[in-house]
Amino acid sequence: xxxxxxxxxxxxxxxxxxxxxxxxxxxxxxxxxxxxxxxxxxxxxxxxxxxxxxxxxxxxxxxxxxxxxxxxxxxxxxxxxxxxxxxxxxxxxxxxxxxxxxxxxxxxxxxxxxxxxxxxxxxxxxxxxxxxxxxxxxxxxxxxxxxxxxxxxxxxxxxxxxxxxxxxxxxxxxxxxxxxxxxxxxxxxxxxxxxxxxxxxxxxxxxxxx
Numbered sequence: 444x445x446x447x448x449x450x451x452x453x454x455x456x457x458x459x460x461x462x463x464x465x466x467x468x469x470x471x472x473x474x475x476x477x478x479x480x481x482x483x484x485x486x487x488x489x490x491x492x493x494x495x496x497x498x499x500x501x502x503x504x505x506x507x508x509x510x511x512x513x514x515x516x517x518x519x520x521x522x523x524x525x526x527x528x529x530x531x532x533x534x535x536x537x538x539x540x541x542x543x544x545x546x547x548x549x550x551x552x553x554x555x556x557x558x559x560x561x562x563x564x565x566x567x568x569x570x571x572x573x574x575x576x577x578x579x580x581x582x583x584x585x586x587x588x589x590x591x592x593x594x595x596x597x598x599x600x601x602x603x604x605x606x607x608x609x610x611x612x613x614x615x616x617x618x619x620x621x622x623x624x625x626x627x628x629x630x631x632x633x634x635x636x637x638x639x640x641x642x643x644x645x646x647x648x649x650x651x652x653x
Contacts, residue, residue, distance in 0.1 A: 447636040448476060448573050451601035451621070452483025459569060459599055463488040467566040467594070473493050475640040477572035480601065481649045485570055492646075492652040493561060495588065496550045498543035499579040500536055502624035508601060509535050513543045515551055515560060516590065516644055521636035553642060554649060563591035570596065570615070574630030575603035578611050585614040602633045607623075614619045 445451040462468055468490040472481025478494060485492035499509035511521045519540060551557060568588060575581055581598065588596055598615040604627035612618040622633050631637035 445601060445634050447634060448479035448640070449483055451573065451634070451645065452480025452571070453487065454478055454621055455571065455599050455601060455619065456484045456487035458621065459484060459488060459597070462490070462567060462569060464599065465490070465567050465626060468569070469493060469561070469563070469566050469590065470569045470571060471584075473497055473572045473580060474550060474644070475645050476574075478645045478648050479640060480573055481571040482652050484569060484599065485652055488569075492649070494550075494554050494649070495560060495584055496547045496554070497584050497587075498546055499580050500543060502589070503535060509577050511539075511568055512579045512583035513540055513547065514583050514587040516587045517545050518548050518587040518590065520579065520586055522579050545553070554645060560591075563588065563593040567595045568593040568597065569599055571599045573601060573619075574633070575600050575607045575611065576627075576630055578603070578607035581611055582614060585611065585636040589614070603627075 470481050470485040470490050470492045472492060472494050474494050481492055496515040498513050500511040502508050502510050507647045509522060511519060513519050570584060570588060572581055583597060596615045598611055598618040600620055602622040603620045605623050608623055610619050
């Protein structure tokens with residue numbers, strides 16, 4: 444059990460200590476929830492922090508369950524189950540894509556002042572989130588960051604179900620997961636405090652990290 448996301452981030456940092464002060468290192472957090480542990484990892488390892496925007500596309504009538512995810516670089520990732528939904532809801536993902544692009548643009552403007560995502564060539568990247576469930580947004584992020592050709596891509600999350608961890612492990616050079624519950628219900632089950640992270644908190648954290 445983690446007290447909160449910050450506690451989880453500090454524990455992640457211990458497991459990532461071999462990357463402290465690594466030349467060219469960069470912590471990349473997935474907003475909003477991933478920014479809190481990302482800040483802790485960034486601070487402990489003395490590495491700069493940035494955010495990477497990914498938006499999930501949920502199933503019709505169940506928006507919290509991801510069937511696809513769209514990244515700020517334009518990569519559209521479909522889950523295996525989501526790919527099979529094309530015949531049931533033709534054109535649905537493409538319709539949602541336009542809506543999520545609006546939110547991606549808003550967050551890039553808000554969190555990064557509209558600046559482009561930094562170059563990753565030759566860098567070691569630590570991709571941090573507050574936990575995995577289906578893993579769709581994290582998988583989309585990993586695939587998109589891979590296209591930017593970092594030297595090493597490390598995934599770091601406090602919790603994940605076993606099957607999601609195995610899928611993600613195949614997409615990164617190393618995956619650090621602190622808790623892999625046999626009976627997984629939701630990311631929040633390992634947190635005493637899992638209240639929602641708002642834009643204002645993200646902005647404060649990013650300003651402090653800078």
